[in-house]
Every structure is written in structure tokens, then in C-alpha cells.
Amino acid sequence: MGSFSIWHWLVVLLIVVLVFGTKKLKNIGSDLGGAVKGFKDGMREGSADEPAAPANPPVGQVTGNPPATADRNTIDVEAQRKG
Structure with a gap:
């Protein structure tokens, strides 16, 4: 009973052909x-x-690299409040 024999599959195929x-x-x-x-x-x-991929990411996208014009002493206000 564990597996179907070839005869079981042929009967199923015959029924499918008759139905459809x-x-x-x-x-x-x-x-x-x-x-x-x-x-x-x-x-x-x-x-x-x-x-x-574009060489320069769109404005406002966080990349992990600070922009060239950013001051190194600038602190993100949101990060300061959460931390």
C-alpha cells in the first residue's frame, strides 16, 4: 500500500483523459x-x-559614508536623543 504501481497511474491518467x-x-x-x-x-x-548602480546615491539616502561637505563635528540630533 506504500507506493502506487504503474497500473494505478494508468487508471488515473485514463480517468483524467475521460473527464477533460x-x-x-x-x-x-x-x-x-x-x-x-x-x-x-x-x-x-x-x-x-x-x-x-548610480555612482552618487540620491539626496537623503543613507549610505554609511558621510557626504564630502559634512562637518566631522556634526552630531545627528535623532541619534543623540535615542542614544
Whole structure:
């Protein structure tokens, strides 16, 4: 009872074909194949068109590096209150 034999799977396949019909199963298979192909093409195009990271981050974005114009003695008010 642990595993199904080949005869069990053939009976299940026969029932599926009788319920859905061969034309419907063919359409489902071709739709699924087209979706997989479209997904692969999209992934391939997405990795090729990915822009490089900008050299300078947008204004106001925290990077970990202080800006060149910042005074080294400046203390962040929010950090001082929380700390």
C-alpha cells in the first residue's frame, strides 16, 4: 500500500483523459509551455537590461559614508536623543 504501481497511474491518467478530453489537455499543455517560455525570455531580458548602480546615491539616502561637505563635528540630533 506504500507506493502506487504503474497500473494505478494508468487508471488515473485514463480517468483524467475521460473527464477533460484530449483537446482540453492539449490546450492546457501548450498554454503552460508558452507561459514557461515567456517567463524564461522575460528573465533573460530583465538581467540584460538591468542598469548599473548610480555612482552618487540620491539626496537623503543613507549610505554609511558621510557626504564630502559634512562637518566631522556634526552630531545627528535623532541619534543623540535615542542614544
